[in-house]
Amino acid sequence: MRIAASLSAVTLPVLAFAVGASGAAGAPASMRPLGQRSAVGAISAASNRESLLRRRHAGADSTGEQLFRATCMGCHGVDGAGAPRNIVGFTAPLPDFSDCAATTAEMRVDWMAVIRDGGPVRGFNRIMPAFRDLLTPQQIRSVAAYLRTLCQDRRWPLGEFNVALAQTTEKAFPEDEIVVTSAASRSPGLVENHIIFEKRFGIRDQLEVDLPFGFVDRPGGSSWAGGLGDLSIAGKHVLIANSTSGTIVSALAGVVLPTGDQATGLGTGTTAFEGFILGAQLLPARSFFQFQGGVTLPTDLSRAPRSAYWAGALGTTVAVGPITRIWSPIVELTGTRDLVSGAPVDWNTVPQFQVTLSALQHVRLGVGLDIPLTHRDTRSSQLRAYFLWDMADGPFLQGWKGWCPGCEP
Ligand code: HEC
Numbered sequence: 234m235r236i237a238a239s240l241s242a243v244t245l246p247v248l249a250f251a252v253g254a255s256g257a258a259g260a261p262a263s264m265r266p267l268g269q270r271s272a273v274g275a276i277s278a279a280s281n282r283e284s285l286l287r288r289r290h291a292g293a294d295s296t297g298e299q300l301f302r303a304t305c306m307g308c309h310g311v312d313g314a315g316a317p318r319n320i321v322g323f324t325a326p327l328p329d330f331s332d333c334a335a336t337t338a339e340m341r342v343d344w345m346a347v348i349r350d351g352g353p354v355r356g357f358n359r360i361m362p363a364f365r366d367l368l369t370p371q372q373i374r375s376v377a378a379y380l381r382t383l384c385q386d387r388r389w390p391l392g393e394f395n396v397a398l399a400q401t402t403e404k405a406f407p408e409d410e411i412v413v414t415s416a417a418s419r420s421p422g423l424v425e426n427h428i429i430f431e432k433r434f435g436i437r438d439q440l441e442v443d444l445p446f447g448f449v450d451r452p453g454g455s456s457w458a459g460g461l462g463d464l465s466i467a468g469k470h471v472l473i474a475n476s477t478s479g480t481i482v483s484a485l486a487g488v489v490l491p492t493g494d495q496a497t498g499l500g501t502g503t504t505a506f507e508g509f510i511l512g513a514q515l516l517p518a519r520s521f522f523q524f525q526g527g528v529t530l531p532t533d534l535s536r537a538p539r540s541a542y543w544a545g546a547l548g549t550t551v552a553v554g555p556i557t558r559i560w561s562p563i564v565e566l567t568g569t570r571d572l573v574s575g576a577p578v579d580w581n582t583v584p585q586f587q588v589t590l591s592a593l594q595h596v597r598l599g600v601g602l603d604i605p606l607t608h609r610d611t612r613s614s615q616l617r618a619y620f621l622w623d624m625a626d627g628p629f630l631q632g633w634k635g636w637c638p639g640c641e642p
Pocket of ligand 1: 305307309339343352357358362364
């Protein structure tokens with residue numbers, strides 16, 4: 234039943250395309266709002282399906298562009314920018330695949346999921362039909378690859394580099410995100426939170442503001458003290474985004490301001506500059522290695538020493554079922570050392586996972602345990618969690634519920 238409905242949705246634009254191509258102006262008389270199916274619609278859906286199936290068996294040689302022209306162009310337009318409303322016969326907004334800013338940050342696997350199982354699997358409108366009965370996996374792959382070519386400007390880093398966020402290693406990909414993080418330890422009793430606002434601008438740049446605040450268990454007493462930490466502002470610039478080798482490298486530079494309370498230990502009491510190299514290497518089967526390394530340089534060394542920090546995160550991403558939940562198990566290894574002679578290196582490991590909460594994949598949760606590997610007598614484990622909203626994907630409340638039209642239960 235649901236499959237039939239989505240097939241009629243395919244018929245309309247294909248008809249629109251056929252009529253349009255033969256030179257008729259305006260919407261064909263047969264156009265009617267989606268959902269009001271007629272017998273004629275059902276018949277043409279069937280014959281359309283046959284011709285598509287024939288094409289499917291004819292073959293491997295049908296390129297992404299040909300498939301797009303035959304099956305998608307009626308709705309998505311000649312250039313992928315979306316066909317005019319009076320042609321498609323519906324008012325739902327269409328994505329503009331030629332707009333690099335809007336589409337390069339998308340992952341091709343998500344596009345493939347939408348093409349295969351229909352808009353609703355990612356919380357989109359059901360007008361976007363499911364093509365799993367019409368196109369082979371290979372054809373879905375090639376039409377998704379073709380969508381990528383509609384943004385002509387190669388400088389935009391692709392969404393494939395936007396891998397799952399680790400607990401401590403920062404992402405190299407420039408983001409539009411709000412991330413709220415929390416790290417809690419028992420001895421000493423400490424809860425440290427961050428509200429991180431990341432705003433992308435231009436093709437390869439991003440600005441971020443990190444506002445920490447926390448609560449500390451006062452030594453000896455039963456009372457907790459709370460307050461602001463040291464606010465930081467940083468810029469990130471993508472240096473390399475090589476889709477062939479699957480490598481992204483960015484530089485981050487920032488300033489940490491002494492807004493935090495020194496008495497509670499939430500602030501250092503000095504301004505510091507920080508510089509980091511961030512990177513990710515994509516590995517087969519949606520796996521990845523992310524890395525970060527750099528220094529924090531306080532201006533007043535009597536208050537805080539210079540320090541170095543490095544981290545690596547190895548992870549993979551797996552979809553469980555066709556809808557919504559995408560899990561990313563990750564393990565991190567981090568090291569930090571004060572840049573004074575004789576200072577020890579502190580190593581930690583952070584086993585963790587990230588899971589997507591919304592069908593649109595724009596709201597995600599990460600949870601992990603930060604375990605010291607060295608100096609375990611003085612350093613305790615921390616429970617870490619974050620909550621992330623990718624603002625570029627859509628409004629917070631949009632796209633939570635997903636379903637798979639026509640999928641077998
Ligand atoms: C019946 C009209 C129609 C046809 C035919 C159609 N689409 Fe769509 N498609 C839509 C609509 C409408 C949306 C936007 C849904 C939304 O934003 O809620 C969409 C969304 C998408 C998206 C998600 C974009 C994003 O923002 O992530 C992809 C990918 C896509 N279509 C690919 C295709 C491909 C490839 C084809 C051909 C094989 C195709 N569509 C055929 C109507 C259609």
